[in-house]
Amino acid sequence: MDEEEDCPELVPIADNLQNGQTDNKIPVSIITGYLGAGKTTLLNYILTEQHNKRIAVIINEFGEGSAVEKSLSISQAGELYEEWLELRNGCLCCSVKDNGLKAIENLMQKKGKFDYILLETTGLADPGAVASMFWVDAELGSEIYLDGIVSVVDAKYVMKHLREEKPEGLINEAARQVALADVLIINKTDLVSEEELHAVRQALRSINGHVKTLETQRSRVELKDILDLHAFDSFSGRGLQDKLEINSSLPHLDKSILTVTFEVAGIVNEENLNLFIQNLLWEKNVLDKSGHPMEVIRLKGLMSLKGNSHQVILQGVHELYDFETTPVRWQESSERINRMVFIGRHLDKDILKQLFLSVVTDT
Numbered sequence: 001m002d003e004e005e006d007c008p009e010l011v012p013i014a015d016n017l018q019n020g021q022t023d024n025k026i027p028v029s030i031i032t033g034y035l036g037a038g039k040t041t042l043l044n045y046i047l048t049e050q051h052n053k054r055i056a057v058i059i060n061e062f063g064e065g066s067a068v069e070k071s072l073s074i075s076q077a078g079e080l081y082e083e084w085l086e087l088r089n090g091c092l093c094c095s096v097k098d099n100g101l102k103a104i105e106n107l108m109q110k111k112g113k114f115d116y117i118l119l120e121t122t123g124l125a126d127p128g129a130v131a132s133m134f135w136v137d138a139e140l141g142s143e144i145y146l147d148g149i150v151s152v153v154d155a156k157y158v159m160k161h162l163r164e165e166k167p168e169g170l171i172n173e174a175a176r177q178v179a180l181a182d183v184l185i186i187n188k189t190d191l192v193s194e195e196e197l198h199a200v201r202q203a204l205r206s207i208n209g210h211v212k213t214l215e216t217q218r219s220r221v222e223l224k225d226i227l228d229l230h231a232f233d234s235f236s237g238r239g240l241q242d243k244l245e246i247n248s249s250l251p252h253l254d255k256s257i258l259t260v261t262f263e264v265a266g267i268v269n270e271e272n273l274n275l276f277i278q279n280l281l282w283e284k285n286v287l288d289k290s291g292h293p294m295e296v297i298r299l300k301g302l303m304s305l306k307g308n309s310h311q312v313i314l315q316g317v318h319e320l321y322d323f324e325t326t327p328v329r330w331q332e333s334s335e336r337i338n339r340m341v342f343i344g345r346h347l348d349k350d351i352l353k354q355l356f357l358s359v360v361t362d363t
């Protein structure tokens with residue numbers, strides 16, 4: 001409960017969000033969505049699109065592995081992530097003063113003004129709790145304002161995420177992300193049939209009836225559909241709080257979901273690696289010490305594969321996974337390594353690492 005006690009009291013900022021007086025302020029959009037839904041894909045897309053805005057991106061990755069995850073996402077996005085802030089604590093709202101707003105303050109001090117800030121939350125965040133950051137700090141409230149909440153859903157897995165039962169007192173973060181959205185992006189429509197998509201639309205509409213909905217592949221949206229929504233302009237601090245129904249005393253992170261990360265030197269045999277991953281994701285026959293099958297929701301890796309002189313990124317969401325060779329070459333001079341990130345339940349680091357070591361061929 002320690003962590004929860006660190007959450008500061010919510011203090012509505014002065015009424016300067018009223019009357020749409022947002023002229024000199026910098027809009028912040030919260031990009032939320034369950035693990036693997038396509039948030040980073042969306043940010044990459046926005047950053048590579050032609051636009052006249054200076055956009056800063058802040059990413060809040062989940063769990064202890066943030067340094068590892070950072071390096072993975074950076075190698076994916078190349079030079080694009082000029083602005084990168086690591087908000088260490090898995091939960092942004094629980095570290096509000098120390099991390100979230102401080103990070104934005106530092107960013108603005110360092111880089112001057114931006115036209116726009118995009119804040120990607122972890123897949124397990126309650127966007128309401130994150131949104132509440134924006135009226136706890138009166139000073140910052142005068143410089144930035146919350147423009148809207150954009151939620152990305154995975155067309156293939158959203159039904160599974162919505163149905164997931166949580167232990168008492170925990171919210172279903174997937175449902176919360178849909179409920180609080182000002183714009184919903186139904187992503188990965190390539191992975192579902194028209195009937196499945198129809199069912200997804202209905203399920204989402206039953207949770208959030210009036211939300212603007214976009215349907216995408218690879219999170220390709222029109223910028224004008226997700227930026228400058230002014231979704232909160234007509235709310236005073238208190239009204240916003242009511243909308244979000246914040247109850248900061250409720251635990252909101254599902255502690256049964258954890259992150260395991262490790263780094264192993266060497267070169268991996270692709271065939272054996274596939275077997276390792278398939279046992280984990282498909283056969284589900286990799287057990288933890290008490291005999292539970294490990295459940296992987298999200299998998300990321302930076303791989304050094306035999307016969308490939310370039311770095312390879314491994315991406316997995318539930319049972320889907322693939323490899324992508326990056327333009328980055330391994331340096332002759334330095335050691336080749338493999339970095340793995342697993343997010344899920346019943347994960348055991350020692351067991352996963354041992355199994356992984358068995359697929360490393362040489363060093």
Ligand SMILES: Nc1nc2c(ncn2[C@@H]2O[C@H](COP(=O)(O)OP(=O)(O)OP(=O)(O)O)[C@@H](O)[C@H]2O)c(=O)[nH]1
Nearest residue numbers: 034035036037038039040041123188217218219315
């Ligand atoms: N088939 C398909 N795959 C997609 C689509 N959009 C994204 N992906 C893939 O889904 C995986 C996860 O995408 P990300 O953008 O990293 O997801 P995320 O929401 O940032 O993930 P976390 O930060 O781990 O919560 C990657 O392998 C993407 O390439 C899509 O429209 N169709």
Ligand SMILES: [Zn+2]
Nearest residue numbers: 091093094129
């Ligand atoms: Zn929190």
